[in-house]
Amino acid sequence: MILEKYQGCGNDFLIADGSRTPVIDPQQIAALCDRHRGFGADGLIIARRDPLSMELWNQDGTRAGMCGNGLRCFVHHAYRKGWIQADRPYRIGTGDGLRSVxxxxxxxxxxxxxAGIPDFDAKRMTNQPLLPGLLHAPFLSQQQSCSFWLGVPHTVLFTADPEVISAEQARTIGRHPFFKEGTNVDFVRLKENGELQVRTWERGVGWTLACGTGACASAVAAAIFGICPLPCKVRCPGGLLQVKQAPDKQCLLTGPSVYIGKAEVKVCG
Ligand SMILES: N[C@H](CCC[C@H](N)C(=O)O)C(=O)O
Structure with a gap:
């Protein structure tokens, strides 16, 4: 099996061609993504040409419906392979529906x-009976935060310094039983230069250098709380992303990606 590696602002992915790839199980995916015993990546994408679609697996072998940076890396891969051209938009299938690129x-x-249209219906996030309105997880009562679906579940917390949060603190929120499928957790601060600083703890991975849907969720939450308007620039530990919102509320994520190289691996089934 050939694996090609890409990164978008340091969020890195192995991409396998779905038409040639043998069936790989979650344990094999986790082994390939392992940073010490495998190639190392935040996730693995199975890419298909006909129809154009991607399937995202997290570093730990769990499945996720959508991934903003993974989709950007998929687009780069599809362009390199000659599946798409640079002169027109395309629609790509993801686990969370079709996306234009x-x-x-x-x-x-x-x-x-x-990246997705924010869905503020609390039932997407939790089974707990709640009042209507923006979901504020009750166990986070001391912090300015909100939880909603943007391709995958996100909880955005505004904090004085995203860098000082420990993995333990982030994991406690991300795996809290209040959330029925867990949540990605975005720690956000408005910088003096007007950029949003965002550090994301991802479900199925841990801290990542950037999270595309997390950048969008953070920008949407910042606009709701009146912290900064859209469009905005999001400074992740691994680089800069741009977020704007279309009239239909679709979040549009823009950023760079880099092709790293390829590896051949024998998968024993
Ligand atoms: N890195 C991704 C998100 C992956 C989602 C995943 N960690 C999950 O929800 O399980 C992004 O750029 O949007």
Whole structure:
């Protein structure tokens, strides 16, 4: 099996061609993504040409419906393979529905993707009976935060310094039983230069250098709380992403991606 590696702002993915890849199980995916005993990546994407679609697996072998940076890396891969051209938009199937994508430039490779329409229905996030309105997880009562679906579950917390949060603190929120499928957790601060600083603890991974849907969720939450308007720039530990929102509320994520190289691996079934 051939694996090709890409990264978008340091969120890195192994991409396997779905038409040639043998069936790989979650344990094999976790082994390939292991940073010490495998190739190392935040996730593995099974890419298909006909119809254009991607399937995302997290580093720990769990499945996720959507991934903003993974979709940007998929677009880069599809362009390199000649599956798509740079002159028009395409629709890509994901586990959370179809998404439009546009290539902005090829050297460096920059594309814009639809990350998702925020869904504020609390029932997507929790089975707990709640009052209508923006979901604020009750166990986070001391912090300015909200939880909603944006392709995958997100909880955005505004904090004085995202860098000082421990993995333990983040994991406690991300795996809290209040959330029926867990949640990605985005720690956010408005910088003096107007950018949003975002550090994301991802479900199935841990801290990542960037999270595309997390950048969008953070920007949407910042606009709701009146912290900064959209469009905005999101500074992740691994680079800069741009987020805007279309009139239909679809979040549009723009950023760079880099092709790293390929590896051949024998998967024993
Ligand atoms: N890194 C991704 C999100 C992956 C989602 C995953 N960690 C989950 O929800 O299980 C992004 O750029 O949007």
């Amino acid at each position: 546009w290539i902005c430039s090829t050297e460096p490779f920059i594309c814009q993707v639809e």
